[in-house]
Amino acid sequence: xxxxxVVVGGGAAGILAxxxxxxxxxxxxxxxxNTRLGLKLLITGKGRSNLTNTAPLDFFIQQFPGxxxxxxxxxxxxxNNDLISxxxxxxxxxxxxxxxxxxxxxxxxxxxxxxxxxxxxxLPVDLRLGTNVxxxxxxxxxxxxxxxxxxxxxxxxxxxxxxxxxxxxxxxxGDGYRFAQALGHTVTPLRPSLIPLETKENxxxxxxxxxxxxxxxxxxxxxxxxxxxxxxxxxHFGVSGPIIxxxxxxxxxxxxKGPVRLSINLxxxxxxxxxxxxxxxxxxKYASKHLKxxxxxxxxxxxxxxxxxxxxxxxxxxxxQVTRKERQCLVDTLQGLPLTVTQARPIAEAIVTSGGVxxxxxxxxTMESKIVSNLYFAGEILDLDGYTxxxxxxxxxSTGYLAGRSAAGRHHSSRRDQ
Ligand SMILES: Cc1cc2nc3c(=O)[nH]c(=O)nc-3n(C[C@H](O)[C@H](O)[C@H](O)COP(=O)(O)OP(=O)(O)OC[C@H]3O[C@@H](n4cnc5c(N)ncnc54)[C@H](O)[C@@H]3O)c2cc1C
Numbered sequence: 001x002x003x004x005x006v007v008v009g010g011g012a013a014g015i016l017a018x019x020x021x022x023x024x025x026x027x028x029x030x031x032x033x034n035t036r037l038g039l040k041l042l043i044t045g046k047g048r049s050n051l052t053n054t055a056p057l058d059f060f061i062q063q064f065p066g067x068x069x070x071x072x073x074x075x076x077x078x079x080n081n082d083l084i085s086x087x088x089x090x091x092x093x094x095x096x097x098x099x100x101x102x103x104x105x106x107x108x109x110x111x112x113x114x115x116x117x118x119x120x121x122x123l124p125v126d127l128r129l130g131t132n133v134x135x136x137x138x139x140x141x142x143x144x145x146x147x148x149x150x151x152x153x154x155x156x157x158x159x160x161x162x163x164x165x166x167x168x169x170x171x172x173x174g175d176g177y178r179f180a181q182a183l184g185h186t187v188t189p190l191r192p193s194l195i196p197l198e199t200k201e202n203x204x205x206x207x208x209x210x211x212x213x214x215x216x217x218x219x220x221x222x223x224x225x226x227x228x229x230x231x232x233x234x235x236h237f238g239v240s241g242p243i244i245x246x247x248x249x250x251x252x253x254x255x256x257k258g259p260v261r262l263s264i265n266l267x268x269x270x271x272x273x274x275x276x277x278x279x280x281x282x283x284x285k286y287a288s289k290h291l292k293x294x295x296x297x298x299x300x301x302x303x304x305x306x307x308x309x310x311x312x313x314x315x316x317x318x319x320x321q322v323t324r325k326e327r328q329c330l331v332d333t334l335q336g337l338p339l340t341v342t343q344a345r346p347i348a349e350a351i352v353t354s355g356g357v358x359x360x361x362x363x364x365x366t367m368e369s370k371i372v373s374n375l376y377f378a379g380e381i382l383d384l385d386g387y388t389x390x391x392x393x394x395x396x397x398s399t400g401y402l403a404g405r406s407a408a409g410r411h412h413s414s415r416r417d418q
Contacts, residue, residue: 004029004126005407006146006155008133008176010037012393013379013400014161015116016078020404021159022123028404029153030125031146033132033171037120038113040163040170044393049109051087052080052397053390054100063391065249067384073365074398077405083397090115101390136160136179142373143183157374157407159367161400164353164380165190176381177356183372186358192350193249193385196240199262200340203306207234210302211241216268219247219341220261221254229268239339246387249354252344264337266299266307276331283327287320294319298334307333352392356383367403374410376403 005021007014010032018030044050053060057075061068078086084094084102092115093105104111120127135147136158145154162176177187211233219225226247233241239262247262254260267275279298286294292315295304308315311333313326322330347353357377361370369375379396386392 002027003145003154003156005157005159005404006031006153007159007161007404008146008179009161009163009171009379009381010034010127010129011161011163011170011172011379012038012041012396013163013381013403014159015120016397016400017159017161017376017378017404017407018120018125018127019116019123020401021408022120022125022404024405024408025124026408028123028125029155030120030127031131031133031148031153032127032129035130037117037127037129040167040172041113041393042109043167043170044109045103045390047109048103048107049112050101050103050388050390050393051094051112052083052102052394054080054096054102055389060391060394063389064384064386064395067359068386070359070362070364070382070384071395071398074367074395074402078398078401080394083394087112087115090119099389133162133175133179136183136375138183138372143375155374157376157410159376159378159400159403159407160357160381161378161396161403162381164350164356165347166192166350166353168348172353172380176377180357180377180381183369183375185361185369185371188355188358188383190347190353190355191252192344192347193252193354194245194351194388195248195252195344195347195349196235197238197244197248197251197262197344198342199238200342201306203309204234204238204339205236207302207306208236210234210300212264212266212300212303214269215243216265217243217247218263218265219251219254220263221251221258225250225254225260232264237345238341242388245351248344249385249387251341252354255341255343260341262339262341264339265335266303266337267334272331272335275334276327279327279331279334283319283322289319291315291317291319291322307337310337351388352385353380354383354385356381359383366406367399368406368410374407376407378403 004027137145163172165174218227228243230243311329378400
C-alpha cells in the first residue's frame with residue numbers, strides 16, 4: 001500500500017505532524033482549509049510567537065492542569081530544547097525572555113511560519129491549501145481516507161490536527177471534534193481557557209487600558225479557588241492580563257456552579273501594618289489636601305476614585321479629618337479590591353480551548369486512537385490546555401511530531417508486511 005499519511009490542519013500541530021512523517025520518507029498530504037498555513041501561529045504571542053519555554057520537564061507538565069502527564073512521551077520525543085535546535089536548523093534564531101519564554105529574535109511570527117513552509121517544501125509533502133475536510137472515511141474499524149469538498153483523499157493513516165474553537169477566523173472552528181465524535185470518540189466539555197473575565201462593576205470601564213503590575217488576585221467561589229501574583233489589566237468589560245488568564249480556567253468551571261468573586265491585593269508586598277504605616281506617612285505628607293490628592297504616591301490616578309468609593313470615603317474630605325476607622329477601611333480595600341465576575345468572554349476570544357478528544361482514548365506513546373485504527377490526534381483538538389508561557393505551542397509541536405513519526409512508522413511496517 002502506498003497511500004499517504006494525511007494530515008488534516010496546517011497549524012502548529014499539523015505542520016509538525018507532516019514534518020515528522022515526511023522526515024521518515026513517507027508520502028504525506030497536508031490539507032488546510034485556509035489559503036495560507038499557520039494563520040493562528042501568526043497571531044500567537046501578539047505576532048511574536050512565544051514558541052516554547054525553557055522550563056524543566058516537570059514544571060512543563062504542571063502547566064497542563066490535570067492532564068500534563070499525557071505529554072511525557074511527546075515531550076521526550078521533541079523537547080523544548082529539541083524545538084529550539086530545530087528552529088535553529090531552519091534558520092530561525094530564538095531568544096529567551098522573562099519567565100523562560102522563548103521567542104524568535106526577529107520578534108516576527110511570520111518568520112516562523114515562513115521557515116516551516118520552506119522546510120515542508122523540501123520534504124515529500126503534498127500541501128493542499130484551500131482544502132476543507134468534511135469527514136473521515138472508515139472501512140470496518142480502520143481509517144481509509146478523508147472527504148474534502150474537492151473529493152476523496154485516500155490515506156494510509158489520518159492525523160487530525162484541526163485545533164480548537166477559539167479565534168474561528170483562523171480556521172479553528174471545531175470540525176475535528178465533530179469528526180472524532182462521528183468516529184466514536186468522546187469529546188469532553190469544551191470551554192474557554194485563558195480567557196478575559198467580565199465583571200458586574202461598571203467602573204472598570206473607566207479604567208480600561210490600565211495595567212497593574214505586581215498585584216495578587218485571589219478568586220473565590222464557595223471556597224478559595226486560586227491565587228496569582230503578577231500583571232493584570234482592566235478592560236471595557238472587566239479584567240484581563242496574564243494572571244487573570246491563568247485564573248480563568250478555574251473561574252470558568254466555578255461559574256457553572258455559582259458566583260465568583262475576585263479580590264485584588266494592590267500592595268501584596270506589604271503586610272497590613274506596614275501598609276497602614278505607609279498610608280499614615282502619605283497622609284502626613286498631604287495633610288492639607290483632599291483625600292483624592294493624598295493617594296497619588298500609592299495608586300495610579302485612575303484607581304483612586306474607585307478605591308475611595310469602595311471604601312465609602314468622600315474624595316473631597318480633608319486628609320487631616322480621616323478617622324482611624326476610615327483609614328483602616330481604605331487599607332482593607334487596598335489589600336482586597338473586590339470584583340464580581342459575571343461571565344467569561346466567549347470561547348471565540350479564548351487563547352485556548354479546554355476540553356477535547358478524551359485522552360483516555362488516545363495512546364500517549366504514539367498519539368494513535370485506541371478506538372479506530374490508523375487514526376491519530378495532535379494539538380489543541382486533544383483534551384489538553386496549558387497556561388500561558390509557550391506551553392501550548394510546544395504541546396502542539398510535540399504531539400504533532402510524535403503523531404507524524406508514529407503514523408510513518410505504521411506505514412513502513414505495513415509495507416514490510418505486504
Ligand atoms: C491570540 C492567541 C495567541 C496565542 N499565543 C500563544 C503563544 O504565544 N504561545 C503559545 O504557546 N500558545 C499561544 N496560543 C495558543 C496556540 O496558538 C494554540 O495552542 C496552537 O495554535 C494550537 O495548534 P493546533 O495546530 O492544534 O491548532 P491551530 O493552530 O488552530 O491549527 C488548526 C488548523 O486546522 C485547520 N482546519 C480546521 N478544520 C479544518 C478542516 N475541516 N479542513 C482543513 N483544515 C482544517 C485550521 O484552518 C487551522 O489552520 C495563542 C492562541 C491565540 C488564539
